[in-house]
Amino acid sequence: MIWTIPCLPLAGAVMNGLLGKKLPGRAVPMIGCVSVFLSFWIAVAGFFTLLGIEEPKERLVIQSLYQWLLISWDQGRFSLELAFRMDPLSAVMCLVVSGVGFLIHLYSVGYMAGDDSQPRYFAYLNLFTFSMLLLVLADNLLVMFVGWEGVGLCSYLLIGFWFTDLDKARAGMKAFIVNRVGDFGFFVGLMLLFWTLFETSGGAVTGLSFGQLQEAMPRLITARPIWNIEVATWVALLLFVGATGKSAQIPLYVWLPDAMAGPTPVSAFIHAATMVTAGVYMIARLNFLFLSAPAALAVVAIVGGVTAFGAATLAVVQNDIKRVLAYSTISQLGFMFMAVGVAAFSAGIFHLVTHSFFKALLFLGAGSVIHAVHHNDLRHMGGLRRYMPWTFLTFMAGYLAISGVPPLSGFMSKDEILWAVFTSHLPVPGLGKALWALGLITASLTAFYMTRLVILAFAGTYRGTPEEAHHLHESPPVMTGPLMALAVLAVIGGAMGLPAPTHLPHALESFLKPVLGDHGGSDPVVHAYGMEVLLMGLSSAVAVAGICGGWLCYVKHTEIPARAASRFAGIYRMLSRLFFVDELYQFLFISPLVKLAKIAGHFDLNGIDAGVNLTSWLTTKLAVLVGWEDLQVVDGVVNGLAGVVQKCGDQLRRLHTGKIQHYLYSVAFGLFGLYIILLLL
Known part of the structure; x- marks a missing residue:
């Protein structure tokens, strides 16, 4: 079934x-x-x-x-x-x-x-x-x-x-186009994987099922390197290119x-x-493929860490409620890639599950808000908790979960990732600790920008027109019902992965272990419960610091954001312009490709099409000439011969009068003519 x-x-x-x-x-x-x-x-x-x-x-x-x-x-x-x-x-x-x-x-x-x-x-x-x-x-x-x-x-x-x-x-x-770029890497990785297995097996490759691939990994690891880089690393990196597209x-x-x-x-x-x-x-x-390519795993972890931090900084300056959540998603996905990059695959899947709960809740809550106010701009919201109590209460559950407030689901999964990164053994010394610090800063930024979102949307008074405020209302039960279900999951979902110091079973990790193994461990000394409790406390502290920072900037001293934007104008401009990445891609790729397309179009119009049109014009003229020659010469000769034959026939027909005496005269003249010819000869 x-x-x-x-x-x-x-x-x-x-x-x-x-x-x-x-x-x-x-x-x-x-x-x-x-x-x-x-x-x-x-x-x-x-x-x-x-x-x-x-x-x-x-x-x-x-x-x-x-x-x-x-x-x-x-x-x-x-x-x-x-x-x-x-x-x-x-x-x-x-x-x-x-x-x-x-x-x-x-x-x-x-x-x-x-x-x-x-x-x-x-x-x-x-x-x-x-x-x-x-x-x-x-x-x-x-x-x-x-x-x-x-x-x-x-x-x-x-x-x-x-x-x-x-x-x-x-x-x-x-x-669609950006994902095609990533999918090209994914496809090339598949082809390289298949070709390598085909060559190393002497042409006896049997299939591409995950069980068969796992059995064939020794052949992939021992395959001849490409440019001094192992084939397994190339395949893993190419597949990761596909992942960067799909997972943003x-x-x-x-x-x-x-x-x-x-x-x-x-x-x-x-x-x-x-x-x-x-x-x-x-x-x-x-995971069996990526474990055979430690360098590729390190790249995954680095990209995840940088993406998590970068997207969190961008979320801080967004005014569209959905775009704040969009950059939040990119950041949280960065946490997941950090986890799988340090071989903590169960932790990555754990955060994937909890993130699905609170992020679906937050987006649907944002949809409920948009359904009421008919726009996305946080600057023109405010005070919605009075008009939309169920949306507000459920949104708060998602907000606290993503901010990393214990013991909600987001805290459990995010803390497990930070612990796995802190205790990891990446090829570059100190890289794990650096990524852990970056993750900790990102966690604080997450709590800050989510606090900003909640305050701008739900706190204070409504900043729209009185007429708009008059029409504000709670969403229907068919919309608030899913919000309540997701809120419950966002609150209790972390119970499937309780941390080690609780001495309670980690249900999700145990369930996934036959598939994902247990590769995220490190030295027993480092794994002391005391250290984990200390890091959990630090993680909770940065979440609280982010929440307090948001409250300070958007409730207590509302002039701080404007002053900070003025004082750090360059940084603010860079963040508001999204690190100029779109402009960079426009300059490096889109504009040259558009120009190339215009050149190709111009060549097609004035080169290929001109040649085709010239050929068709010459062909038409030649056809007219051939038609004239056929009509006037070929048909003329044929028709002329037919006319001569017809006229000769007409003249000969006159000799056949039907009168015997005329035929006798003709015979006589004929015999006389023959006689003359014989005499001459």
């Missing part, structure tokens, strides 16, 4: 896509929600089926639907099957995708009410769910790649959902803030449960 988990949302997408406009109004969202809900319950059944297997190493179910590809040759054969893999990692991911996805679908019923494009919206959202479930359930790299490309396509369709708005359509195209890491993060152009539930789905988590999941799934 594993195949039904992704196929139910696919069926919903097909039904709404083909029949949506013919169905009654309520049927469209019902089909979309029910299909994902059923998928979630089957995933729950699969999860408990795995839990029921006593031996952890045997918690694996592979279901093959059919043989997709079979190629045989003298040395061996290559077989590829459309197969699904249910193990602890895919089970957890299925619960996140389908569970959080269902709540977002349910929320969408209220958010998209009255929109004429509901059939298209729910068809795309169901297709998005199918693609992500296909990605996490795939048993081989090619099926994973199909899901990988599927989520990229669906993100393009949903970000540019309101495509009649040119800016929104461009945002969809930007996301430096340098391919620029698409995610613009992805806010789509409907807010879409933003929640992309940021919490689907596309951006794909890169982290891929590295965790291929």
